[in-house]
Amino acid sequence: MEKIERPPISELSSLKKIKKNWEQWGIELKQYQESEGKEGQRFSWREGCYKDLRLALYDLTDGHCSFCDGFPIGETSLEPIEHYYPKADFPLIAYQWENLFYCCDKCNSEANKTKFEYTLKPDDLDYIFKSYFYFDASSGKLEILENLEIDAPEKYQKAKKFLKRYGINNPKRNIARIHLMNDIKNFIKANSKEDKRGRNDFKYRYIYDYLLRLLIKNK
Numbered sequence: 001m002e003k004i005e006r007p008p009i010s011e012l013s014s015l016k017k018i019k020k021n022w023e024q025w026g027i028e029l030k031q032y033q034e035s036e037g038k039e040g041q042r043f044s045w046r047e048g049c050y051k052d053l054r055l056a057l058y059d060l061t062d063g064h065c066s067f068c069d070g071f072p073i074g075e076t077s078l079e080p081i082e083h084y085y086p087k088a089d090f091p092l093i094a095y096q097w098e099n100l101f102y103c104c105d106k107c108n109s110e111a112n113k114t115k116f117e118y119t120l121k122p123d124d125l126d127y128i129f130k131s132y133f134y135f136d137a138s139s140g141k142l143e144i145l146e147n148l149e150i151d152a153p154e155k156y157q158k159a160k161k162f163l164k165r166y167g168i169n170n171p172k173r174n175i176a177r178i179h180l181m182n183d184i185k186n187f188i189k190a191n192s193k194e195d196k197r198g199r200n201d202f203k204y205r206y207i208y209d210y211l212l213r214l215l216i217k218n219k
Ligand SMILES: [Zn+2]
Pocket: 065, 066, 067, 068, 069, 070, 103, 104, 105, 106, 107, 108
């Protein structure tokens, strides 16, 4: 999960409609949920704002999932936009710019499985990846810094809940990360002029950073 620098919505001309209406739409959604019971969970993005939102959110992460840093899965992706505070429990902020994140299908479905608990948020002002996590190359897991549990138990709990909420260390993902690590290693070693890819073209950019650090260290 990379840190996200989120510009205020007033700076994004493509989101004018959202800026103007998000509060009213939230009120209407709440009323709808209350009047329709279970049926009231149906949600729509209103007035075609989905596309503009998704594009604006894409720009914040260079197309990486805000939570796992993977990519939405190809053409079969539902291209979800994640409500950090779930829309079922927090309808009033269901259209609020600050509550919305570019997300992959997997993280989106994992987050929907459990009851909401506040975890880390990638646009938290004081969030920095390396003050919480490191990549463990032998297991493929994203691990929490060992000292946090004792030194900063609150931070530790937030990080732990984050990993759980988005299923970050599910076994399949760990294996995928080990494979990817080998691909990136080959890419960096080859240092080919024809291969125009860069850091942002890879999933899980913390693996890229990890390998670069390793390379520099071993020079
Ligand atoms: Zn994800």
